[in-house]
Amino acid sequence: MESPHPAQHPQPLHGIFTAVPPRYDLVNHIITLGLDKRWRRLAAQTCLENKPRRVLDLGCGTGDLTISIARLAGKDTDLTGLDYSQPMLEKAQQKAVKAGVQKLARFIHGEANRLPFPDAHFDCVGISFAFRNLTYKNPLGPIHFAEVKRVLKPDGRYVIVESSQPEDRLIRALFHLYLRLFVQPVGIVLSGNPGAYRYLAESARRFYSSSEVRDMLLAAGFRDVYYSALLFGVAGIHVAYK
Ligand SMILES: C[S@@+](CC[C@H](N)C(=O)[O-])C[C@H]1O[C@@H](n2cnc3c(N)ncnc32)[C@H](O)[C@@H]1O
Known part of the structure; x- marks a missing residue:
């Protein structure tokens, strides 16, 4: 797929996510102390709660959520991972082959704000650690919500696993310190990509609290939003219904 000129259709953060892949998974596991895998598995279980037939992993990156879902789902579940970074998608495809789930999932190059699917196509849209990229200081955020709603069937679910803000002030301060003193320098050294x-x-x-995310989802027209905090609220899973 050809990318339009940025001035015509800006793609926020695209440069970062095409540059990051070589050590992306390793850095993720280290900076989350290995918890990212567990959190994605919980998100995968949440995605499968309503026995969806078609699931989209939005901003699939190197495919971990898609692969987690594929491992847990029956072979009748149709899985699609979508990302605008070709290098991420190549890794996702290799990992799906290695995990033996390549027949259950396809990976597609595409833009979250122009999803290449018909209306009411998916029973569930899952997103792991890409929601922040699509909403925080992203002028295209509202378009992404509209697109997710468009491709979901009525009663379909949007399942979001993302970092959050712990409610307890002391834990929040410690979490912010951890981001600044551990995540940032370790990420920079291991990836060689300071900007990312x-x-x-x-x-x-600076990301939103769970109640702010809930308000955003309700304002975008989703209903019955609920939230489960993970590890004192440093991350969490939101579920919203169309
Ligand atoms: C932080 S990574 C998360 C990747 C993966 N879901 C995971 O759990 O590791 C964010 C992903 O979202 C993708 N992304 C960000 N903005 C996007 C957009 N507008 N359209 C499609 N993909 C996007 C990036 O290329 C990147 O792979």
Whole structure:
């Protein structure tokens, strides 16, 4: 797929996510102390709660959520991972082959704000650690919500696993310190990509609280939003219904 000129259709953060892949998974596991895998598995279980037939992993990156869902789902579940970073998608495809789930999932190059699917196509849209990229200081955020709603069937679910803000002030302060003193420098050294990990630490520190995300989802027209905090609220899973 050809990318339009940025001035015609800006693609926020695209440069970061095409540059990051070589050590993306390793850095993720280290900066989350290995918890990212567990959190994605919980998100995968949540995606499968309503026995969806078609699931989209939005901003699939190197495919971990798609692969987690594929491992847990029956072979009748149709899985699609979508991302605008070709290098991420190539890794996702290789990992799906290695995990033996390549027949259950396809990976598609595409833009979250112009999803290449018909209306009411998916029973569930899952997103792991890409929601922040699509909403925090992203002028295209409202379009992404409209697109997710468009491709979901009525009663379909949007399942979001993302970093959050712990409610307890002391834990929040410690979490922010951890982002600044551990995540940012370790990410920079291991990835060799200072811009990417400065952005990650900064956006996670300033990202919305769970109640703000809930309000955004309700304002975008979703209903019955509920939230489960993970590890004292440093991350969490939102579920919203169309
Ligand atoms: C932080 S990574 C998360 C990747 C993966 N879901 C995971 O759990 O590791 C964010 C992903 O979202 C993708 N992304 C960001 N903005 C996007 C957009 N507008 N359209 C499609 N993909 C996007 C990036 O390329 C990147 O792979």
